[in-house]
Amino acid sequence: MKNSLIQKYNVPGPRYTSYPTVPYWNETDFSYAIWAATLKKSFEESNTSEGISLYIHLPFCESMCTFCGCNKRITKNHEVEHPYIEAVLKEWTLYCQLVEARPVIKEIHLGGGTPTFFSTKNLEDLINGILNHATKAETYEFSFEGHPNNTTHEHLKKLYDLGFRRVSFGVQDYSEKVQKAIHREQSFHNVAKVTFWAREIGYTSIGHDIIFGLPFQEIEDVVDTIEKTKSLQPDRLAFYSYAHVPWIKGNGQRGFKDEDIPKDGEKRVLYEIGKKLLSKNGYYEIGMDHFALATDSLYQSFQNGKLHRNFMGYSSSKTQVMIGLGVSSISDSWYSFAQNVKNLEDYYQMLEWNQLPVYRGHLLTQEDLIIRKHILNLMCTFQTSWANEADYCKEIPEIILQLNEMQQDQLLRIDEKKIMVLEAGKPFVRNICMAFDLLLKRKAPQTELFSMTV
Incomplete structure (x- = not known):
């Protein structure tokens, strides 16, 4: 490479x-x-x-x-x-x-x-x-x-x-x-x-x-x-x-x-x-x-x-x-995420109060559900499609525009309603997913949050 x-x-x-x-x-x-x-x-x-x-x-x-x-x-x-x-x-x-x-x-x-x-x-x-x-x-x-x-x-x-x-x-x-x-x-x-x-x-x-x-x-x-x-x-x-x-x-x-x-x-x-x-x-x-x-x-x-x-x-x-x-565990109902408290003593205390020890979470929007599906597809099958109208969102053209450079680098192929990750692109699948990550693009992190992709 x-x-x-x-x-x-x-x-x-x-x-x-x-x-x-x-x-x-x-x-x-x-x-x-x-x-x-x-x-x-x-x-x-x-x-x-x-x-x-x-x-x-x-x-x-x-x-x-x-x-x-x-x-x-x-x-x-x-x-x-x-x-x-x-x-x-x-x-x-x-x-x-x-x-x-x-x-x-x-x-x-x-x-x-x-x-x-x-x-x-x-x-x-x-x-x-x-x-x-x-x-x-x-x-x-x-x-x-x-x-x-x-x-x-x-x-x-x-x-x-x-x-x-x-x-x-x-x-x-x-x-x-x-x-x-x-x-x-x-x-x-x-x-x-x-x-x-x-x-x-x-x-x-x-x-x-x-x-x-x-x-x-x-x-x-x-x-x-x-x-x-x-x-x-x-x-x-x-x-x-x-x-x-x-x-x-x-x-x-x-x-x-x-x-x-x-x-x-x-x-x-x-x-x-x-x-x-x-x-x-x-x-x-x-x-x-x-x-x-x-x-x-x-x-x-x-x-x-x-x-x-x-x-x-x-x-x-x-x-x-x-x-x-268990302490710090994350749950997924598909429609929302929930995380348990991270401190062991807090975990025990909430259970003593007969409360599920959830302290934060996220309710997925319709946009979240669509983007989640595309990212899952890419991570699990190295391809995704929006041929089905339910899988389309208005930001798709913007996403495709961002991925054009990766296509020029021969990391993926963009068809009319489909993206396929090529062999050379597999090591960069996190980067490809980031093009779909609308929340990340709307608000770039101001502090260190993630490890390096490569």
Whole structure:
């Protein structure tokens, strides 16, 4: 890829797990009553036909990883586990009372933090407590994120017995120098061990998360990491660009200097080499940052045009309703977004008051819904169309005008009522989506909000 294109398009931009993006939510016109009404409406429309998704945020970690921008609480005190599980189940009970019908659960994803910080007993109590008030969909998918250093055979077996068939392990990079900088020191032996255990137990989709652009990371580090990954043959891979956002309070990105991080073309070379190696070893590029073997459900969903993207990332199936449980979790009723309080003590207090711990959100306008659909299409299928009158908005000509330069750079093709992202344009899909982001264009951020797109 030409360095001139990287320099041209490497600007701060959203990752588009939602539209509108969180900094552009209209919190003034949002209220709990709006959230409750849109959730009930969407639940009634979709619960019996497709079910709902649950994201459960488990925030505790025993140590701080300096590459991480997630909401977490660092502690070695495991007495925090039980009260937190009780609080999440209380929140779930309040949601079940709100929707006034038995939810059908299509997806559960345990994220963090470190879900495997929790004991198998507490995880079992959590899942059983959720399912006591719900029915599993016929084709349900339960998944969780595991830390290779503390995921035990007992964790994997217990969660498998509870219905989990997909697990992703955070690898990041195998270089000792890089691991030390990001405070995530784990051996290849530990990753291999948990991967083999999961396969032996019967997990059908095992994922590894790898990051490029980390401090001190060089070409040989990426090659070595992918060669080691190849030997374990995970079913899917997240090959993420490191998002350097040290201005976000409390995210821990202070363990290294800005000059220690690969920049622009240097960083993109790491991706291109990694992508080439992954392709050579049978992995297909799926959407943005993701790769999968042809046997994995993510690849099959991409091929069938059913790939979906939400606050949990890419998913092999869509649900109209996604409820986020736990501190800082974000929920999506399709018509509105709602986020829980970020402070653990506030989370507990609101639940004691029998209140859902929502503190902000956004009611999507008709324009939002149209733009959201186009951005989802681009992120999931690398194309979008406004041939259907319902998908057209008056700003489309202006958007096309802005994309003409990208067409000249051979990153995409513009037809009469359609846009297709070309192979050379896939690394710039965030930039292409930004052309559709009307809220971003109307009000450019005055402070640092987003990571760089390349």
